[in-house]
Amino acid sequence: MLKDPVVDCTSSRQQLLALAGALPRLPRVDIYAFLEAAKEQADKLPEHIGRALDEFNVGGNQNGYLSLKGLPVEPDDELPPTPTTTPPPADRELLNMEAMLAIVGRRLGLHTAYDQGYGNRRAREVLHELYPTPDAHPLSGETSSTQLEYHSDLYHHALQPQYIILSCSRGDHEGKAATLVGSIRNALPLLSDEVIERLFERKFARPVGISHGDRIEDSSSLAYVKPLYGDRDDPFLGFDRSVLRADEQADKEALAELDSTLDSVAKAVRLGAGDLLIIDNLRVAHARTPFEARWDGKDRWLHRAYVRTAINGQLTGGERAGDVVEFIARR
Ligand SMILES: O=C(O)CCC(=O)C(=O)O
Ligand SMILES: [Fe+2]
Incomplete structure (x- = not known):
């Protein structure tokens, strides 16, 4: 039976605030120490939350996400204005939804920053911020008025993170x-055998210099990805509607069918203040619908981190939460 992928945390508010209160006040000053402290608190999560996370971490679920609602976000007038530049200053005090991102992530695995192959400084941060900007690159999470199309994060990286965690200070x-x-577990039964075969067998070029949140578009360097790989009956997915290159007509059609099928099965999650979303980045592609930004200091504000687990060769021993992984192109 399909379990409801939403965990209501409202009743655990005080306990969660106590866990957040035990973390260092300045997370960016020593990220290793911060995430080590978060691990200690992760072991003390209220039972029903810890259990839901542990179960999700075993083999995911059908829809490819788990959402936590009712987390102890600050009252809106106590939050700083939504940022307009990133990264935040190293002396910005810990926010409750950053604490939740850290503690939940440490229950699941290791927070990790990724060099994306072209010196993007922001990508080397472990704790990311997402907010709309007026002149956002069309493929970046800073867009607002346009749809951010279906993609997996860092699928061109050989050590692609299993989870993307988004936590919301402001909707x-x-x-x-x-x-x-859009979960591949829901999409697979709807794809034709011929398309599945093609998505398993063909390698598609992914220019490394194009990234969400970066303006450098150097297409001289390429990664190669198979959109489906692993278990034939329960595959992993790596996909980007906007960026993957196909020359042959049949390849283009296979990618288009994958895209429309993922969209047809997709579930919509509307993040509001106090919500946290865990995306199983190896089994889904995700997108974001357009919205209206007002540039009034109260725009949508998410915190994001990538988390590695032992799945699919992501860890070989000795890794720590807080590491920055150098770029290794998927081939
Ligand atoms: O804003 C969102 O909900 C998702 C953003 C995203 O997918 C990204 O920044 O890569
Ligand atoms: Fe994304």
């Missing part, structure tokens, strides 16, 4: 922004 004003999660 968008109108509650319109939806994160769409």
Whole structure:
């Protein structure tokens, strides 16, 4: 039976605040120490939350995400204005939803920063911020008025992280922004055998210099990805509607069918203040619908981190939460 992928945390508010209160106040000053402290608190999570995370961590679920609601976000007037530049200053005090991102992530695995292959400084941070900007690159999470198309994060990296965690300090004003999660477990039965075969066998070029949140578009360096890989009956997925290159007509059609099928099965998650979303980045592609930014200091504000687990060769021993992984192109 399909379990409801939503965990209501409202009743655990005080306990969660106590866990957050035990973390260092300045997370960015010593990220290793911060995430080590988060690990200690992760072991003390309220039972029903810890159990839901542990179960999800064993083999995921059908829809490819788990959402936590009712986490102890600050009252809106106690939050700083939504940022307009990143990364935040190293002396910015810990926010409750950053604490939740850290503690939940440490229950699941190791927070990790990724060099994306072209010197993007922001990518080397472990704790990311997502907020709309007026002149956002069309493929970046800083967009607002346009749809952010289906993609997996860092699928061109050989050590692609299993989880993307998004936690929300502020939702968008109108509650319109939806994160769409299209699970390969739901899409696979709807794809033709011929398309599945092609998506397993063909390698598609992915220019390394194009990334969400970066403006450098050097296409001289390429990674190669198979959109489906692993277990034929329960495959992993690595996909980007906007960026993967196909020359042959049949390849283009296979990618288009994958895209529309993921969209047809996608679930919409609207992140509001106090919500946290764990995306199984190896089994889904995600997108975000357009919304209206007002640039009034109260725009949508998410915190994000990537988490590695022992799945699919991501860890070989000796890794720590807080590491920065150098770029290794998928081939
Ligand atoms: O804003 C969202 O809900 C998702 C953003 C995203 O997918 C990204 O930044 O890569
Ligand atoms: Fe993304």
